[in-house]
Amino acid sequence: MSKVLKSAEEAVHVIGEGSTLIVGGFGLCGIPEHLIAALERQGTGGLTVVSNNCGVDDWGLGLLLANKQIKKMVSSYVGENKTFEKQYLSGELEVELVPQGTLAERIRAGGAGIPAFYTATGVGTLVAEGKEEKHFGGRPYILEKAITGDFALVKAWKADTAGNLVFRKTSRNFNPLAAAAGKITLVEAEEIVEAGELDPDDIHTPGIFVQHVVQGGSYQKRIERLTVREAKEETA
Secondary structure: OOOEOOOHHHHHOOOOOOOEEEEOOEOOEOOOHHHHHHHHHHOOOOEEEEOOOOOEOOEOOHHHHHOOOEEEEEEOOOOOOHHHHHHHHOOOOEEEEOOHHHHHHHHHHHHHOOOEEEEOOOOOOHHHOOOOEEEEOOEEEEEEEOOOEEEEEEEEEEEEOOOOEEOOHHHHOOHHHHHHHEEEEEEEEEEEEOOOOOOHHHOOEOHHHOOEEEEOOOOOOOOOOOOOOOOOOOOO
């Protein structure tokens, strides 16, 4: 049975008020920009969003922030988003900052059905406050709980009609983890092919984790912060 829907709007229609979303991407690389834009147009609010960061002011998850659809962010990096900073300092936005490796592992654990794990990351810091601590081999570790979401929003390079996914280079980032940890996983892909056309050895996420796929259309290859080195003057 084909999992392909006609549009991003049709895909996000199932997302209700107060949902928890796990969103793939890193910075602006590999973000499901069409699904996010469709969710902005839909206007669904009260969202808890788990993602490495929250885009920029005018793109990606930053669109949902600007539209005040997000009530809580679980992320590692505030980044270049001034709206994120403003809403947090004003008390409009609840923020849970999580070390990046811990965030990745919490999402991975959620997808694998592991309820919690111990890590040395954050021991003796604010991250450890209120968390169970145990010693293994004479070293302290804190307990971190897995993360799952009502929905996952994912960007793939290629997908087939059965929901099998292939990610391209660095855009793979958090996307496979998010895909496995969402109860309902919505995917946008740059290209959709028929089931059986993808080489099984190339598939990163099996279709069993995916409920719906949409064709993403054109993409903007945006850079969060462009930094270039000044050219040196040539000497004779």
